[in-house]
Amino acid sequence: MTTLAECETRDGADPLAHFRDRFALPEGVIYLDGNSLGALPRATAGHIARLVETEWGDGLVRSWNAAGWIEAPRRVGAKIARLLGAGDDEVLATDTTSVNIYKLVRAALSADPARHTILTEPGNFPTDLHIAQGIAAEDPAVRVQMAPRESIAAAAGPGTVVLLTHIHYRTGERYDLAAVTRTVRERGGIVVWDLSHSVGAVELDLARDGAELAVGSGYKYLNGGPGAPAFLYVARALQDRLHSPLTGWLGHAEPFAFADDYVAAPRIDRFMCGTPPILGLAALECGVDLHLEADMRLIAAKGQDLCDLFIELVDGKGLDLELITPRDRGARGSHVSYRHPHAYAVMQALIARGVIGDYREPEVIRFGFAPLYNTFAETWRAAEALGEVMTSGAWDKEAFRVRARVT
């Protein structure tokens, strides 16, 4: 088994090690929940303070142009595009993941009158399923079809919009984005990829892989802050053929002409809707900038190294935990999950020891490894703490407290 000293040696040789100091992490905490809410980049507080005090306070309404606010969704989108392997005119940072799923699934359905089915998998992230169900509820011609992940691409047909989360939020399983996209396309369908657990965690090359539509979160690995704006991607070739159902004024060809009649803006801009959230975009930009400063290949490789290490160490302890994340580096994201009947209590006991992962219904504990700030040594310590919690019965005492609180 890898020792703590070996982990420290690996940290010493890690080309990304210096990025940890670029984050403001609290003392006494091992933070393995960056896949839920990314940590705070040190630059963010100053950047936001400057924006609030100078751009808003002094610049006031003039900053929409003078400080580039009106360009922020495109500017931050273009930066995210570099992490996706997309063109800088193919991504917008705007709205929430949920709203962007709605836009793109609706746009994909309405682009082809033969499309009537949203195909997805059971257990997909709730908002993906719920938005799909809402779309079907409002249009009797549309139905939601569910298929297990093994057979999902083969279940697609000419009338299908496939809605999939690239890396599963619970298990960490990763779809082969290129293969699924190709198969679905060959069968006449189209895929909307939810990249919420992928961007900033694994290498993506949407152009190479032929992806046409995608959305994702800004507050997980991108470190954009709580409720950061999300992003959407529309491949260049599709942009002028698709129409957003949310035709807000900033998706107009000439928003400041204040014309009565809606005319969709050319290209990606038509997927804008309302006034962009400038504070949220500014925080998101700080997180994205850190990723651009690093190298996405190094980030992705280190994420897999940390996952491998954690799995190896937990394996070695022979704990009563069922690994539900693939052991194959290429088949997962940057988080590792285990099933246990008292998973909630186990995680509470771990958090009490300063190791913050999270719990997901039902019976799952999740550990996210954020390559820009997590270290090999703290991965070792987290595995140690998990071992202690499981063998000392600490989780059992916690489970008792949980039961006592509930009843």
Place this chain on the structure above:
Amino acid sequence: MTTLAECETRDGADPLAHFRDRFALPEGVIYLDGNSLGALPRATAGHIARLVETEWGDGLVRSWNAAGWIEAPRRVGAKIARLLGAGDDEVLATDTTSVNIYKLVRAALSADPARHTILTEPGNFPTDLHIAQGIAAEDPAVRVQMAPRESIAAAAGPGTVVLLTHIHYRTGERYDLAAVTRTVRERGGIVVWDLSHSVGAVELDLARDGAELAVGSGYKYLNGGPGAPAFLYVARALQDRLHSPLTGWLGHAEPFAFADDYVAAPRIDRFMCGTPPILGLAALECGVDLHLEADMRLIAAKGQDLCDLFIELVDGKGLDLELITPRDRGARGSHVSYRHPHAYAVMQALIARGVIGDYREPEVIRFGFAPLYNTFAETWRAAEALGEVMTSGAWDKEAFRVRARVT
């Protein structure tokens, strides 16, 4: 004509005068564009810094519960409700005005199969018109009907969802909210009110006036910052009968059960969609808190006093400007607009003198009076500056520069 000395006396007697120091306004500027982007409350920078550094940086993912982030849309919504005359369980601070218009117009249409018409007025704020047109474009059964404001209530029928901006963004004209709501309701229709230029500017009593649905902006008179979250209001009696088309996970009855099937949350919560923008909500809360600390009756009365003063002073100068805002206090909001063939150049010349209002296509200059920070003396100085610009020909030189730049 009112003198500067008289204005200073009025400022001395103004019960809201001390609120001006609660805002961080730049030196040498008279800011009369708070109806577009409200000024920065002094408390906001510190509040945001604390949120970023302590709640996000130290609290990390734990702050969703420990710092009340998950409650923020309801908490801030309940505070806005007090400015609307609504119940604290009738308002959410969430998404953008455009997205909220979409939710409520769609919800109103789908609640009654007989409803097929969105009735609005030509020249309404573009996003209201554009969202309505987008809804009609996606459903052949729905049409957008336009009627002039004088006859709009009478044009409503049983199949009508009326979408109106309470105070017109360009002219400042104010609808009689109670009368229009009552007439439309008697005729079997329902009104969605856009309160973007009303909230924080005029007294509202949605409960007394029978309003059923409304939305509004957080970044104008509420001083919530650039692109602040918007709000939506759904009267208690309607909440469980309406369904949002945007069925994101946070509108689920049990979002953290992570269930596959969407079940709409009871009451107002079903109008939540994605993860709330915590930075934006925090800034918005600071702006709303200032309004709650003051008295909305005093705020609204002072706004009208400032508008009256400005109109009187501009009248007295005999300038070549056409007032397009009602002279009647009860028939307008808190901004005053004039038409001039070279309105853009006039406003540029004014801005060059430190008086910031704004220009709106076509041919309109707008002056917004924000009662919490604008003074009678600066209103007097703004009128003086406008007189100088108009009589000195400064606007003509500016018009020449504008033309030279365009050609």
